[in-house]
Amino acid sequence: MDAEKVEHYRKILTDQLRQQTEATRANQSDALEMAAADDGVKDVADQSVKDVSQEIEYRLSERASQVVADIDQALLRIDEGSYGVCARCGKDIPERRLDALPTARYDAECQSLIEQSSGEDEHATL
């Protein structure tokens, strides 16, 4: 992949990373405000609502950090010069795929092979 295209994807990934970081920060400050407004919960029903919302918050931030990790890894591959190359078969990942999914590590063929084999783990041992 030529340097100009790599820079194009680096910009997309950096933008996504910034958006993701801002979204995560907004979620966290919402959660903090909720916790601050929630001074001394006595009611059991209130308590369980609080637990549920904390659980949702936790899952959201967990997913967000996975997205951030994917973007980080893609930026790392750009620095290493391995961006846009399938990590399984070593072929170039089509630009069409990178445009749709800039964090893609595999081409579509390997991705579906990996998904198939991980879905068939319990049969594979036979």
Ligand SMILES: [Zn+2]
């Ligand atoms: Zn591949």
